[in-house]
Amino acid sequence: MLEEIKKTIEDLDILSKNKPIKVISHFDTDGITSAAIFSKALRRWQKNFSLKIVKGLEESFIESLPENHILIFLDLASNSLPYLAKKNTEIFIFDHHEITQEIPKNVRIINPMKIGSEQICSAAICYLFAKTLSMQNKDLATLAVIGMVGDNHERNLGKFYDEIIKDSETTVKRGLLIYPSTRSLDRSLEYSSSPYIPGITGSQKGVFELLRDSGIQRINGSYKALYELTEEEMSKLMTAITMRSIGKFDPHDLIGNLYLIKFFNKLEDAREISASINACSRMDYPHFALGLCLGDKNSKSNAEKIYIEYKQNLISALKYVSETEKISGKNYTIINAKNNIKDTIIGTIASIISHSPTYKKGTIIIALAYNEDKIKVSARIAGREGRNVRDVLSQVVLPLGGEVGGHPTAAGCLISKEKEELFISELKKVLDIELIKVTANKENL
Numbered sequence: 001m002l003e004e005i006k007k008t009i010e011d012l013d014i015l016s017k018n019k020p021i022k023v024i025s026h027f028d029t030d031g032i033t034s035a036a037i038f039s040k041a042l043r044r045w046q047k048n049f050s051l052k053i054v055k056g057l058e059e060s061f062i063e064s065l066p067e068n069h070i071l072i073f074l075d076l077a078s079n080s081l082p083y084l085a086k087k088n089t090e091i092f093i094f095d096h097h098e099i100t101q102e103i104p105k106n107v108r109i110i111n112p113m114k115i116g117s118e119q120i121c122s123a124a125i126c127y128l129f130a131k132t133l134s135m136q137n138k139d140l141a142t143l144a145v146i147g148m149v150g151d152n153h154e155r156n157l158g159k160f161y162d163e164i165i166k167d168s169e170t171t172v173k174r175g176l177l178i179y180p181s182t183r184s185l186d187r188s189l190e191y192s193s194s195p196y197i198p199g200i201t202g203s204q205k206g207v208f209e210l211l212r213d214s215g216i217q218r219i220n221g222s223y224k225a226l227y228e229l230t231e232e233e234m235s236k237l238m239t240a241i242t243m244r245s246i247g248k249f250d251p252h253d254l255i256g257n258l259y260l261i262k263f264f265n266k267l268e269d270a271r272e273i274s275a276s277i278n279a280c281s282r283m284d285y286p287h288f289a290l291g292l293c294l295g296d297k298n299s300k301s302n303a304e305k306i307y308i309e310y311k312q313n314l315i316s317a318l319k320y321v322s323e324t325e326k327i328s329g330k331n332y333t334i335i336n337a338k339n340n341i342k343d344t345i346i347g348t349i350a351s352i353i354s355h356s357p358t359y360k361k362g363t364i365i366i367a368l369a370y371n372e373d374k375i376k377v378s379a380r381i382a383g384r385e386g387r388n389v390r391d392v393l394s395q396v397v398l399p400l401g402g403e404v405g406g407h408p409t410a411a412g413c414l415i416s417k418e419k420e421e422l423f424i425s426e427l428k429k430v431l432d433i434e435l436i437k438v439t440a441n442k443e444n445l
């Protein structure tokens, strides 16, 4: 991959003498950190460029892009190749998503999937590009660590990630995956929504009991941060959580590496920074997320406010879900939140509860929230295994008029508000029938 990056730098240098560059990046944490690394590297290289952050790539958007620019896509476009082939300009893609189409002549792709190299996120690819360009760019390694955590790549570290962690002087520590690990432990536990721990998340009483059972004391009125715990304290805390998880969830999911980074000259948890970038984008402020990554103080204070608002939204939504009446069948739960949960976070809420031990493996979670005259529907499967929820939704939605997007384990759609009752009753029918089918199949075996 490094050879390909070197060649790309040479070509880009020549091409950009006559043409400005337009960079287009994805709005999630990996995309935003990619954009930050790339734009800083281009600025130091003294290249003329502009940048745009997008939620996704639609054909009409690609059509609208100028052909008198070199186009560079970060963290997307690996599966938009037929549209890119129509553009009369040079295109570069730095991405890690699967390539399923033929690569057109005007497109160069730097993608570890293409060469079967170590799977790394886009921010890491952009960092390798930046570092190859100049060793001065080594200071951007921290952003690549944030991108890595944002894309949940932190469990399988290969040699590229090892190099990035070393360059960024990140401290890696084994422990409980609650973040931020750099703030007072009681607060981190109480506000932990990912992972969501029943009886602890949102419950001050539960938190104090857990800490008491773990033998962790207040010092001068406040608790230590998670990263400050001694090995013994960390292991006692993990045991106390394991005791509470018996028969409910796998505590191994809660144990892993903590990544402590230097950010704005302070020790921070990479997961926390990643989550705040994600929150800004989801609340429609990707420019503050980018500014935060570029070291802008004003963006940082705005991002902090947005992140707090986002977390408050999540916590009150989770509280609402736990208290509200749900429509439950043998293998499914339907939560109709109406106006009580924002449509922009209903998918996140469905994901969080699908990972919570409240629902047994294979339970289908379907959550609805109003979005003006429409309803946003999000479907998830608890425990990441079970039936194809995209198919379930499609069976109900296609006859009613609508399109379902997503994957077999996480899907969503928009329906019109007038069809609320009809949608729910049809959905129940499909879910109940599916259950009979599954049972019948098992008996046949």
Ligand SMILES: [Mn+2]
Pocket: 030, 031, 075, 096, 121, 122, 151
């Ligand atoms: Mn990515």
